[in-house]
Amino acid sequence: MKLYEQVAAELSLRIEQGYYRGNDRLPSIRALSREHGVSIATVQEAYRLLEDQGLVQPKPKSGYYVRPRPLTPQMPEISRPAQRPLEVSHWEHVLDLLCASEAPGILALGRGMPDISATTLKPLLRALSEGKRRDGLRGFSYDSLRGSPELRQQVARLTIDSGCQLHPDDIVITTGCQEALSTSMRAVTRPGDVVAVDSPSFYGSMQAIKAFGLKAMEIPTDPVQGISLEALELALEQWPIRAIQVTPTCNNPLGYTMPEIRRRQLVTLAQRFDVAIIEDDIYGDLSFAFPRPNTIKSFDSDGRVLLCSSFSKTLAPGLRVGWVAPGRYGDQVLHMKYVGTAACATLPQLAVAEFIAQGSYERHLRRMRAQYLQGRDHMIAAVERYFPAGTRISYPQGGFLLWVELPGDIDTLQLNDRLQSSAIRIGPGVLFSASGKYRNCMRLNYSAKPTEAIEHALQTIGELCIRMLREIDRVA
């Protein structure tokens, strides 16, 4: 960690612990420089970072102040999914979500799409078109089965920030995170096996469970702490579970980041029952906390964690550049990758490798984290403003996805249908369950910079919810 990052981390911790509170004036640059024995420039850099993270705000001629946190509305309750392994359904609704956002003129608030319009992505466009000229024939050739060496080297370097020590050969490049997840799942299970999942859980891995003839054991999940280890332990005792699939950092859709102690406990549990852990870290680098949390993989002593990620949320999904660090399951994952797609497109890999090597990745991340943090608070405020009383909202620790739990019996599939005439689409909660739970929930995307159109859409959704609530009351 660099000097200014250390100073920032220390200040961030004091704010976190309540030592400094909202609107408190923070120590002057000069004072901090003396206290830490670092240069004025370093402290300035540290404050700039905290400002990017949305933790502090400058007041002209007065110094830095702690940014007041919005009053957090009530969080969703801990989930209570079914107590047995289930087959996954709802493919038709997932398909509907995927296809709906393809139509022009639709405000697709349900999909996991990052903001790809930031100017900090420009060097990537450049790397793509210059790469053509420089790497010409290289880009036309089959890439190495494991993926381009340049990219694997950069990925290995990046994972140091999440506490890992990986060699480029420990990494397999994939066609997006979806291929990382599906090859991992295929590698560690056989048809008929049970996979334990956090719940609600990403529909992409749920549908993989369905496609591979597996069953999902949905584990109660806390919107702050993550998957319940107690419930997981019970399930491991009771069912023939072969793998645990979790998204512990900036969870999709709940937004929580699982505390480190619980990550360590999860590894111990997996060791005790000798099961694999498939860790989806796709939003990990978009964590609002600095430094970013360590992955579960970083606590993995015997290679049972398959760490899956991609650049689809941090950079651009259209590149389809993902990766997996499969631990002891390397051979099986490689076989599954070969069988599934043989190799990844070469040029996007080379462009991403160059983008990272230039330092453009870190710069872009800093910017997007700040934007998404603002987006989160903005959208939470709008949901509070427009949605019916009793609505519960997640408090994401990173990424750009919000989980909203509606009061009463509002069915978000129905809500989505009725929003069609307004050209708005949400992510119905039922997609995130194997068993038809979360019918009163939805996922929303706050990646775009706040606009009137989005504000208006949230108002429309909120008003429709209130209307539906009244209709339900009338019937009852």
Added chain:
Amino acid sequence: MKLYEQVAAELSLRIEQGYYRGNDRLPSIRALSREHGVSIATVQEAYRLLEDQGLVQPKPKSGYYVRPRPLTPQMPEISRPAQRPLEVSHWEHVLDLLCASEAPGILALGRGMPDISATTLKPLLRALSEGKRRDGLRGFSYDSLRGSPELRQQVARLTIDSGCQLHPDDIVITTGCQEALSTSMRAVTRPGDVVAVDSPSFYGSMQAIKAFGLKAMEIPTDPVQGISLEALELALEQWPIRAIQVTPTCNNPLGYTMPEIRRRQLVTLAQRFDVAIIEDDIYGDLSFAFPRPNTIKSFDSDGRVLLCSSFSKTLAPGLRVGWVAPGRYGDQVLHMKYVGTAACATLPQLAVAEFIAQGSYERHLRRMRAQYLQGRDHMIAAVERYFPAGTRISYPQGGFLLWVELPGDIDTLQLNDRLQSSAIRIGPGVLFSASGKYRNCMRLNYSAKPTEAIEHALQTIGELCIRMLREIDRVA
């Protein structure tokens, strides 16, 4: 078909049927113009096309002559694989083949790599780098689950040449042909099912059979006629076969093109036993015959044929742009594609669509067909020259792969090991069987323009074969 293509096709048929033989003088341009009632320019165009296809050659001031065919050496015999469904093995040898060709300085004669250095590919490089600027953000976005509409439209148009009438929505773009094949196989089978395959058969689909917990029923295959329909019928009666996987056009590795009448019979057979046909057409557009043969799909009246292809052999494998026309299995294929990779990289798709729309694809194909035809004859001649007496060689009808059957008990895995010191790799025959057959066979690639290095490599292989044959004799 254009006018000049009709004239060319007619001449080509007469040559094929022996009406004109090697070194025969063909009708003058003026005579043909009168006969067909077309312009002089049209006949000139037709002759140019036949010249590209290697069927005729001009003699200055004398006119066009039929190009003499090389004396064909003996073909391999019809294959005799095991008479029961088998599990597929030999992944480690496939992996070895894939990884060996990644090493620099290796002459990888075993791999299915096209020549990507042709100048007719330049517009594709241009489309890729200009696409960056024009489609900027489009290339960063998730592509449609089915694939870019522009590309699907072009693919639908191309398939007219193989007798199909497909709508762009009948097509799903995939990450290379491998994803087309594997999603197709997953869509029509369940673990434990049996898949009938031509034999020898492409290792990529064989490994998919392995990965999905299926068994391969290898069917005897004739090096001229293709899969034995008689043996296939017996197998269909005897075993619970769910799908037939074949490469009927420019077969990999045998090079044959199955006659049209047998294609129709294959469809009838599949209907009678109600099984799906997975048709791998990846080399189809590189057929030396003009017009290219109709696909099995073109005779499919009830949607049971899944037609798989890609631009990996015709353009460049590093693009990873393939496609499948899944017929009645569209929903299942789409689900498998979503689960496997979610979407394909966007930019390569847009670039390929533009390349085809410009007419560059046809131009490039014409050139590559001519080059590969020469490459075939050149390599056959070299193998005849250097390899031991009794060597049998396939006579490819398109593509760029040669199948060589060695006499005696030469083990090509061993041969490959011993070639390592000469930095030469071949494709050992055992990769193309589930059951360890074809140990005395190898696949060679003639896509590159003939060079001294390749000639020398073939000499080295041939001499080593002769030495190994003597060693075997001494032991016996």
